[in-house]
Amino acid sequence: xxxxxxxxxxxxxxxxxxxxxxxxxxxxxxxxxxxxxxxxxxxxxxxxxxxxxxxxxxxxxxxxxxxxxxxxxxxxxxxxxxxxxxxxxxxxxxxxxxxxxxxxxxxxxxxxxxxxxxxxxxxxxxxxxxxxxxxxxxxxxxxxxxxxxxxxxxxxxxxxxxxxxxxxxxxxxxxxxxxxxxxxxxxxxxxxxxxxxxxxxxxxxxxxxxxxxxxxxxxxxxxxxxxxxxxxxxxxxxxxxxxxxxxxxxxxxxxxxxxxxxxxxxxxxxxxxxxxxxxxxxxxxxxxxxxxxxxxxxxxxxxxxxxxxxxxxxxxxxxxxxxxxxxxxxxxxxxxxxxxxxxxxxxxxxxxxxxxxxxxxxxxxxxxxxxx
Amino acid sequence: xxxxxxxxxxxxxxxxxxxxxxxxxxxxxxxxxxxxxxxxxxxxxxxxxxxxxxxxxxxxxxxxxxxxxxxxxxxxxxxxxxxxxxxxxxxxxxxxxxxxxxxxxxxxxxxxxxxxxxxxxxxxxxxxxxxxxxxxxxxxxxxxxxxxxxxxxxxxxxxxxxxxxxxxxxxxxxxxxxxxxxxxxxxxxxxxxxxxxxxxxxxxxxxxxxxxxxxxxxxxxxxxxxxxxxxxxxxxxxxxxxxxxxxxxxxxxxxxxxxxxxxxxxxxxxxxxxxxxxxxxxxxxxxxxx
Numbered sequence: 001x002x003x004x005x006x007x008x009x010x011x012x013x014x015x016x017x018x019x020x021x022x023x024x025x026x027x028x029x030x031x032x033x034x035x036x037x038x039x040x041x042x043x044x045x046x047x048x049x050x051x052x053x054x055x056x057x058x059x060x061x062x063x064x065x066x067x068x069x070x071x072x073x074x075x076x077x078x079x080x081x082x083x084x085x086x087x088x089x090x091x092x093x094x095x096x097x098x099x100x101x102x103x104x105x106x107x108x109x110x111x112x113x114x115x116x117x118x119x120x121x122x123x124x125x126x127x128x129x130x131x132x133x134x135x136x137x138x139x140x141x142x143x144x145x146x147x148x149x150x151x152x153x154x155x156x157x158x159x160x161x162x163x164x165x166x167x168x169x170x171x172x173x174x175x176x177x178x179x180x181x182x183x184x185x186x187x188x189x190x191x192x193x194x195x196x197x198x199x200x201x202x203x204x205x206x207x208x209x210x211x212x213x214x215x216x217x218x219x220x221x222x223x224x225x226x227x228x229x230x231x232x233x234x235x236x237x238x239x240x241x242x243x244x245x246x247x248x249x250x251x252x253x254x255x256x257x258x259x260x261x262x263x264x265x266x267x268x269x270x271x272x273x274x275x276x277x278x279x280x281x282x283x284x285x286x287x288x289x290x291x292x293x294x295x296x297x298x299x300x301x302x303x304x305x306x307x308x309x310x311x312x313x314x315x316x317x318x319x320x321x322x323x324x325x326x327x328x329x330x331x332x333x334x335x336x337x338x339x340x341x342x343x344x345x346x347x348x349x350x351x352x353x354x355x356x357x358x359x360x361x362x363x364x365x366x367x368x369x370x371x372x
Numbered sequence: 373x374x375x376x377x378x379x380x381x382x383x384x385x386x387x388x389x390x391x392x393x394x395x396x397x398x399x400x401x402x403x404x405x406x407x408x409x410x411x412x413x414x415x416x417x418x419x420x421x422x423x424x425x426x427x428x429x430x431x432x433x434x435x436x437x438x439x440x441x442x443x444x445x446x447x448x449x450x451x452x453x454x455x456x457x458x459x460x461x462x463x464x465x466x467x468x469x470x471x472x473x474x475x476x477x478x479x480x481x482x483x484x485x486x487x488x489x490x491x492x493x494x495x496x497x498x499x500x501x502x503x504x505x506x507x508x509x510x511x512x513x514x515x516x517x518x519x520x521x522x523x524x525x526x527x528x529x530x531x532x533x534x535x536x537x538x539x540x541x542x543x544x545x546x547x548x549x550x551x552x553x554x555x556x557x558x559x560x561x562x563x564x565x566x567x568x569x570x571x572x573x574x575x576x577x578x579x580x581x582x583x584x585x586x587x588x589x590x591x592x593x594x595x596x597x598x599x600x601x602x603x604x605x606x607x608x609x610x611x612x613x614x615x616x617x618x619x620x621x622x623x624x625x626x627x628x629x630x631x632x633x634x635x636x637x638x639x640x641x642x643x644x645x646x647x648x649x650x651x652x653x654x655x656x657x658x659x660x661x662x
Contacts, residue, residue, distance in 0.1 A: 014563040015486025022477035022533040023492065026499055028518075029530035033510030034502065040513065051513055106401055111394060119653060121405040124412070127645045129592035131610045132634035135617060136415050139430070139627050146414055146430040214408070222653065246393070275505040278594045282617050296505040303509050304599070313509050320506045327501070 041313035051309070063314035071191055074302075078315060079190025080290050081298045085274060087201035088294070092212045093269040099217040100265065101258070104224030105250065110233070119225070123218035130278035133215055138162060138283065141207045161207040165289035169200025202291030208279055216272065220265045227261035228254070267330045274323050295319045412638075419443070419632035426627045442628035443636075452633065454605065455612035459591060459637075462527055462608060466590035469532035471582050475575065477533065478541025479567050483553070493542070496535040505595065512599040526600045527608075531590060537582050544578035545571070577651075584648050588641050609637040 036052060041063055045056035067078035107118045125133065140146045141161035148158030173179070181195035188194040201209060231254070239253045255262075277296040280286060285301060286293030295315055303312025413433055418426040419442050421435040429436065446452040480486070481493050511530055512521070520526035548571065556566045572579070594610040601607075607615065613633045616626075645652060 010563060011484045012486040015480045015484035015489060018476045018480035018484065018567075019492055021473045022496075022538055025473065025529065025533040026496070026535060029511060029514060030499055030502065030507065033507065033514040036513050036517075037510035040509070050517060103404070106397065109397070111390075112397070112401075116649075118401055118405055120649065121408045123653070124642075124645065125408060127588060127641050128638050129594070129610055129641070131592075131594055131613050131617075132638050135613065135630050135634040136411050138617070139418065139426075139631060140411060140414070142427075142430070142627075144427065144430065146411075149431050214411075218408075271503060275503050277505050277508075281594075281598065282614055284618070300508055300599075304512075309509070316506045316509055320503060323503050323506075324501070 037313045038317065040309050041317050043310050045309045047307045047309055059310065063308075063310040064318070066311055067315055067318070068190070074311065075191040077290065077293065077298060078295070079192040080196075081286075081293045081295045082190060083192060083197055083199070084201070084205060084290075084292060085276070085294045088205060088209060088212070088276065089270065089273040091201065091209045092216075092273045093266065095209070096213045096216045096220060096269055097262070097265050099213060100220030101224050101262075103217060103221040104228055105254070107221070108225055108228045119221075122221055125215045126218035128215070130215075131282060133211065134279050134282040137207065137211045137214075159203045162204050162283055163288050164203035165291045167199025167202055167291070168206060169198055171203075172200070199291075202288070204283070204288055205292050208276075208283065208292060211279060212273065212276070216269070220269070223261055223265055224258065227258050231257050263330065263333070267327060270326050270330065271323055274319065274326070295322075415631045416635055419628050419635050421628055423626065423628060426631075439628070442632035445629055446632055446636070450612075450616065450629075450633070451604070451607070452609075452612070452636070455607050455609045456636075458606060459608040459610070461524065462531075462593075462597075463587060463590045465528045466531045467583060467586040469528070470534060470537050470586040471579055473533040474537035474582060475541045475572065475579065476567075477538045478543075479545050479571060481538065482542045482545035483550070483571075484563070496538055500535040500539065508595055508599045511596065515600055520600075522601045522603055522606065524606070527597055527606065530600070531593070531596065537586065540582060540585075541575070541578055544575055548574055580648065580651055584644060584652060587644055591641055609633075613637060 040051050040056070042058055042060060043051070043056040044059045044062075045051045045054075049055055066072070066074045068075070103122050106112070107115050107122070109115075112118070142148075143158075143160040143163075145161075147161070151158040181193060184195040184198065185193050188197050235253060235257070239249045275296050276294050277300065280292055280294050280297040281300075283292060286297060296319060299312045299315040299319065301312075302315060303309045306312075414431065417433045417435060418430070420438055420440065421429075421432075422437060422439045422441070425432075425436045425439075477496075481489060481496075515521040515526040515530070518526075520529065552574070553566050553571060556570050557563075561570070592610065593608075594614065597606075597608050597611045598614075601611075604615070613630070616630055616633055
């Protein structure tokens with residue numbers, strides 16, 4: 001008995017000693033900083049002196065009001081960044097998910113020769129750093145670059161991608177002769193006119209959207225591939241014997257079974273696309289004409305360049321709130337549709353934390369593409 | 373396949389249709405693979421071209437005249453060796469730090485009964501949901517307060533442990549049967565010794581996964597080094613090459629130089645990828661099953 005309780009107390013000490021380094025590192029460089037930044041977002045700290053306990057004054061929700069409700073440049077910049085990122089999310093998430101799923105189904109085919117080669121080819125962009133791949137894309141999308149050369153073969157006069165601030169939807173409207181805002185010139189949410197909200201992603205942003213789809217589809221392809229391999233071949237074969245065609249088989253047999261993975265990929269996509277920063281930094285900090293500005297970059301710029309730390313921190317927390325809200329919303333949808341609640345173990349230890357590991361892996365993997 | 377062997381007549385009937393679909397499928401996949409690979413091939417080719425050649429013939433995979441000027445300049449005019457060294461320093465510390473601290477914590481959370489364990493685990497899970505990009509301003513604030521801003525310490529220490537890695541390790545230890553350790557404990561081995569010389573060697577697959585992910589993550593890390601340093605001497609390859617993109621490099625667009633830098637900085641992760649290719653493809657698979 002005595003020995004047993006000795007082991008128990010040993011375990012208590014060891015348990016804390018083993019976790020202490022990680023707790024310290026995560027606590028000091030993650031938890032504490034977040035609380036500190038939360039305070040800064042309610043203060044007028046200008047970067048001089050210590051942010052806590054120095055001359056910085058509490059200013060209430062002023063920094064939040066500056067970007068959310070107060071009319072002015074700060075609000076318009078924030079509104080612009082939200083608009084840009086919204087279009088980015090709306091295009092990147094469906095495209096990367098569909099492409100990843102398509103690639104996974106293709107490279108999962110048993111009859112396919114050279115599966116390893118194709119998997120490698122599609123996954124490789126996900127391994128490279130965001131910096132390297134952005135440099136490559138800047139080169140591919142120059143006015144006389146590779147992409148425009150190929151468009152030239154097809155008789156299309158390609159745009160000057162990264163220098164073209166015009167909105168894609170505006171350009172489309174112009175085709176039908178609709179070039180002036182008209183009644184849409186009225187101011188809408190966040191200080192932007194309705195006309196501005198309807199601009200669509202700029203041509204420059206479209207190049208960044210291509211970049212994101214290119215770099216993340218491989219990672220998500222692996223997630224789908226794993227799920228497909230879990231399904232195994234029996235069900236697939238059963239469906240074939242029943243005479244289901246390839247398309248019907250995919251939509252009525254495979255896709256429903258992939259639902260959990262599909263939701264994981266959509267969540268990770270949503271989280272990742274709201275965080276795009278590296279590519280914006282590298283392509284000129286929102287240029288051309290602020291049409292590639294994102295909230296993540298705006299928070300950085302407001303703090304580190306304009307030295308309005310409080311406002312920058314406030315933008316970061318609004319972004320945090322957006323991401324958390326979307327994740328919760330997605331979770332709720334997932335829970336409603338979860339067909340096997342029994343598989344969920346009880347208690348925090350057993351919480352499978354929907355795709356948390358996948359999220360972890362993807363985040364660690366994120367290098368490129370802004371998937372976190 | 374098994375269907376086919378059971379019903380040979382069926383196989384024959386399907387084969388013509390199957391063959392066309394296979395050929396079409398291959399053509400499509402090959403086209404897609406070219407789209408995925410070509411940017412990298414163009415980058416390598418263009419890094420060996422002259423400025424004018426790279427601009428005039430962006431699609432050619434062979435330079436008109438081979439030029440190593442871009443690489444030459446990277447080692448003479450641009451402090452690429454310093455950036456490379458910094459990247460290696462940071463990456464090695466972060467990788468081994470993560471592997472060690474994450475597996476220690478993961479083991480404790482999986483196997484050791486200590487008061488507060490589920491709280492600690494819940495806290496790490498909560499931390500996992502903080503988006504990385506929201507941490508840029510906070511990290512800078514704390515590094516400045518601790519006097520770590522613009523030092524190797526500030527670049528390395530915040531990355532030494534991460535909730536995601538701890539989670540991966542905990543899940544792996546959960547899957548190892550407890551019997552082995554119990555035997556060791558009965559033999560009188562201490563908890564750390566049991567962990568170090570008995571459990572950890574069994575966790576090799578998970579450790580390798582974590583090693584790969586940490587290496588790749590810290591080698592490719594950009595945003596953290598933007599906010600944790602400002603001296604050019606502390607530039608890693610990512611921040612250094614970023615400064616090439618925005619910086620003044622003399623006449624012309626200098627794409628061969630930039631692309632050469634992009635090519636060089638991709639080599640270590642590419643090597644890692646090809647060495648551990650099987651493991652990488654399987655690691656994400658295992659993680660998803662988890």
